Amino acid sequence: xxxxxxxxxxxxxxxxxxxxxxxxxxxxxxxxxxxxxxxxxxxxxxxxxxxxxxxxxxxxxxxxxxxxxxxxxxxxxxxxxxxxxxxxxxxxxxxxxxxxxxxxxxxxxxxxxxxxxxxxxxxxxxxxxxxxxxxxxxxxxxxxxxxxxxxxxxxxxxxxxxxxxxxxxxxxxxxxxxxxxxxxxxxxxxxxxxxxxxxxxxxxx
Amino acid sequence: xxxxxxxxxxxxxxxxxxxxxxxxxxxxxxxxxxxxxxxxxxxxxxxxxxxxxxxxxxxxxxxxxxxxxxxxxxxxxxxxxxxxxxxxxxxxxxxxxxxxxxxxxxxxxxxxxxxxxxxxxxxxxxxxxxxxxxxxxxxxxxxxxxxxxxxxxxxxxxxxxxxxxxxxxxxxxxxxxxxxxxxxxxxxxxxxxxxxxxxxxxxxxxxxxxxxxxxxxxxxxxxxxxxxxxxxxxxxxxxxxxxxxxxxxxxxxxxxxxxxxxxxxxxxxxxxxxxxxxxxxxxxxxxxxxxxxxxxxxxxxxxxxxxxxxxxxxxxxxxxxxxxxxxxxxxxxxxxxxxxxxxxxxxxxxxxxxxxxxxxxxxxxxxxxxxxxxxxxxxx
Numbered sequence: 001x002x003x004x005x006x007x008x009x010x011x012x013x014x015x016x017x018x019x020x021x022x023x024x025x026x027x028x029x030x031x032x033x034x035x036x037x038x039x040x041x042x043x044x045x046x047x048x049x050x051x052x053x054x055x056x057x058x059x060x061x062x063x064x065x066x067x068x069x070x071x072x073x074x075x076x077x078x079x080x081x082x083x084x085x086x087x088x089x090x091x092x093x094x095x096x097x098x099x100x101x102x103x104x105x106x107x108x109x110x111x112x113x114x115x116x117x118x119x120x121x122x123x124x125x126x127x128x129x130x131x132x133x134x135x136x137x138x139x140x141x142x143x144x145x146x147x148x149x150x151x152x153x154x155x156x157x158x159x160x161x162x163x164x165x166x167x168x169x170x171x172x173x174x175x176x177x178x179x180x181x182x183x184x185x186x187x188x189x190x191x192x193x194x195x196x197x198x199x200x201x202x203x204x205x
Numbered sequence: 206x207x208x209x210x211x212x213x214x215x216x217x218x219x220x221x222x223x224x225x226x227x228x229x230x231x232x233x234x235x236x237x238x239x240x241x242x243x244x245x246x247x248x249x250x251x252x253x254x255x256x257x258x259x260x261x262x263x264x265x266x267x268x269x270x271x272x273x274x275x276x277x278x279x280x281x282x283x284x285x286x287x288x289x290x291x292x293x294x295x296x297x298x299x300x301x302x303x304x305x306x307x308x309x310x311x312x313x314x315x316x317x318x319x320x321x322x323x324x325x326x327x328x329x330x331x332x333x334x335x336x337x338x339x340x341x342x343x344x345x346x347x348x349x350x351x352x353x354x355x356x357x358x359x360x361x362x363x364x365x366x367x368x369x370x371x372x373x374x375x376x377x378x379x380x381x382x383x384x385x386x387x388x389x390x391x392x393x394x395x396x397x398x399x400x401x402x403x404x405x406x407x408x409x410x411x412x413x414x415x416x417x418x419x420x421x422x423x424x425x426x427x428x429x430x431x432x433x434x435x436x437x438x439x440x441x442x443x444x445x446x447x448x449x450x451x452x453x454x455x456x457x458x459x460x461x462x463x464x465x466x467x468x469x470x471x472x473x474x475x476x477x478x479x480x481x482x483x484x485x486x487x488x489x490x491x492x493x494x495x496x497x498x499x500x501x502x503x504x505x506x507x508x509x510x511x512x513x514x515x516x517x518x519x520x521x522x523x524x525x526x527x528x529x530x531x532x533x534x535x536x537x538x539x540x541x542x543x544x545x546x547x548x549x550x551x552x553x554x555x556x557x558x559x560x561x562x563x564x565x566x567x568x569x570x571x572x573x574x575x576x577x578x579x580x581x582x583x584x585x
Contacts, residue, residue: 024545047545056549061569063577067536067548074540082543149444 007033010175010197014087014113017171018042020138022084025109027071028091030055032064049074062160071095074106090197093149094118099161106167115199118174118193121153129154138177139196155192160200171201217271217301217308218242222342226303232329235317239343240308241300242264244284245292247347253584254349255290255575256340257299258357258364260481261432262490264307267299271478278568280358282563289572290356294579298347302364303339304331304487308337312483313415323482326412333360333495337367344375346362351375353582354575358382358560359527360488363495366535370497370570371510378515378578380571383524383560386505386538387496392526395435396489399428401495405480412483425482426473433472438523438556451508505534506541515581516546517574519567520557547574 005017011034018024020042026035029048038044050056059066067074071088074096086109088101093116095101107114117139128136134144142148154162155174162169174195187193191198219240226237242265247254257267257280270277270285284297299307313327315321321340344352355376359478364386369379385392406424412415434442446465453461501507516539520532528572529550536548551567555560560567579585 043543047547053550053552055545056571057551057566057570060517060547061548061573063573063580065547065577067546068535068550069541069548074537077540078538078539079543 001040008039010089010115010199011037013175014089015175017199018044018085018087020044023082024085024087025049025078025083026087026089027075027105028089029059029064029066029087032059032062032066034062034087034089035059035066036062044143047089065125070095071101071104075101075108076102078108082108085109085111085113085145087113088090089113089115090117093119093151093153095151098151099151099165101163102161102167102202110203111170112167112202113200114132114158114202115197116153116158117149118155118192118198119152120156121196125193136191155195155198156188158198158199158200159188166205167202168205169200170203173199178186211497219308220346222346226339226342228329229275229332230251230322230330230337233299234310234329236310237339238304238308238310239300239303239312240305241298241343242267242340243299244268245295247296249394251349252351252353252582253294253388254296254298254344254347254352255354255356256344256352256368257284257290257297258340258355258368258402259299260359260361261492262358262476262485263361264305265299265301266307272378274475280561281566282531282561283568283571288440289575291572291575294465294584295353295575297346299569300340300343302309302336302360304484304491305380306337306484306576310450311481313481313511314485321413323483326486328483328487330494331487331491333363333367333491334371336491337364337440340364340368341372341375345503351377353584354378354380354578356380356382357384359384359557360492362527365494366497366508367495368514370501371384371447371512371558373512373514374515377582378517378575380574381532382515382519382567382571383517383521383527383532383557384535385495385527386498388493389423391492395431395526396552398431400486400489401485402427403433409482412486413484418562419478420478420480422474425477425480425485426470428485429476429480430469431471435526436556438554440523441556441558444554460540477520480583482511505538507543509539509544512539512542514544515578516544517570518546519560519570520550521557521564522550522552522554523554524557524559526557533572 024046026048035046038046051070055066087103173191174191175197217240217400221238225235261278268278301307304311358458363380365381403424406421409421449464451462498505519534536580539546
């Protein structure tokens with residue numbers, strides 16, 4: 001493994017939710033920065049799942065345990081309760097069956113940590129209202145016909161799904177693009193309007 | 206116990222175990238010799254040993270000039286000073302497989318009931334698991350209680366899987382490369398063509414060619430040629446030869462020969478000089494018999510239950526002999542038991558042989574994985 005690297009702020013927020021020494025699966029782990037951090041700083045047994053083969057090669061080359069695969073197809077292979085935390089960061093909106101993926105996450109793990117870009121942010125709402133076309137922002141930067149983000153949702157949508165499927169939200173927060181926590185994080189409605197990123201810590205009821 | 210035995214012209218470093226070896230077939234070899242080479246230095250804690258398992262027609266000379274062929278070691282791209290399997294850092298062991306013909310007990314070794322003649326076709330059938338049990342004798346003889354890693358490609362990958370399932374506590378990390386957990390009908394079919402070619406050679410004499418002072422060269426060469434085609438991809442063959450002709454710019458007579466033909470014939474003829482036909486029959490059969498899932502009630506995941514070994518599986522995109530689906534199935538089985546597994550398919554158009562060739566992505570993955578494991582194992 002290489003030396004310590006500066007981590008994205010949202011990854012630091014996620015890392016803060018993970019208890020030391022736990023078993024962790026990071027889905028969409030990219031080059032494994034979070035995995036390495038969790039191993040070094042929290043003595044976690046952390047592994048990754050990543051869809052892009054070149055990225056996997058780089059991660060393994062850095063000594064990080066990563067398996068090529070994707071959330072839609074590969075979670076089914078793991079046994080119940082194999083992990084303490086399964087992390088899905090900025091990927092939920094891009095999977096084929098988000099509800100299935102969430103269910104699998106909370107089958108194979110006690111906790112699920114999910115982050116996603118909030119489609120309820122006011123700039124998106126305003127763009128849709130004023131232009132009548134699909135919004136384009138830094139987060140949502142590709143045209144509707146080529147975006148990998150096929151299942152956008154808002155913070156309130158996500159709360160609704162958790163209610164429906166019986167997941168307990170142990171912790172949640174909204175953050176701006178840099179990942180800094182925002183002051184109105186205790187109000188769902190305000191967070192849904194002003195939060196660019198949402199981060200949830202879930203467990204099964 | 207250590208000695209050098211004269212089998213052909215070459216002396217091979219080896220060790221003979223007088224307790225012998227119980228085989229899967231139920232027979233017991235009264236004595237078993239394991240020929241091997243080591244590279245690098247075993248540390249004081251004996252914790253830095255890597256066992257490299259060789260594929261079908263390779264041998265223990267993994268990282269040095271082969272004394273029989275005069276050619277470079279078969280995996281010098283991956284094993285050596287500063288290489289992914291770094292002999293400056295790790296103590297590397299490679300043993301000729303049981304059933305082989307480079308100094309380990311095999312069909313060419315003296316028959317245990319009649320040492321004046323070789324075993325020949327009387328040599329009992331061996332399995333991949335038997336090969337691994339013979340290697341275990343060697344590892345223990347070297348005073349090593351736990352291997353830091355077992356690494357192997359193709360049939361070596363099968364041995365790696367056998368190690369990780371038979372003796373999981375002895376394997377900290379396992380790297381099956383271009384491997385399979387069972388030999389498919391297609392794999393067996395190609396091997397059978399080779400075996401039939403050998404059997405059909407008039408110089409085979411039902412396996413007693415050694416008594417006649419001849420070798421079934423034609424048959425063995427055809428076996429090698431057939432196998433060689435399965436080791437390369439269509440793209441690689443096309444790139445190397447296309448429809449180019451030997452000694453001619455364009456097809457002028459129907460007697461002209463294509464370059465790929467003479468290449469294959471060269472592959473065949475160079476092989477017969479170094480390989481024993483009965484060994485080839487024994488080892489190909491051992492591969493055919495390999496089915497790790499069947500050994501565990503038909504469920505591959507059961508083979509890995511409770512494993513603490515860290516795995517890296519590597520496949521190559523154009524490998525149609527041991528395709529990516531095989532490696533992925535192994536990775537999924539390891540997921541089933543929540544094992545620590547890394548898996549990558551290296552993009553390559555070189556076919557099964559890619560694991561022996563210059564593949565920077567593979568070498569980076571292998572080196573990085575071992576370095577990461579070294580940290581987890583507390584190796585400095």
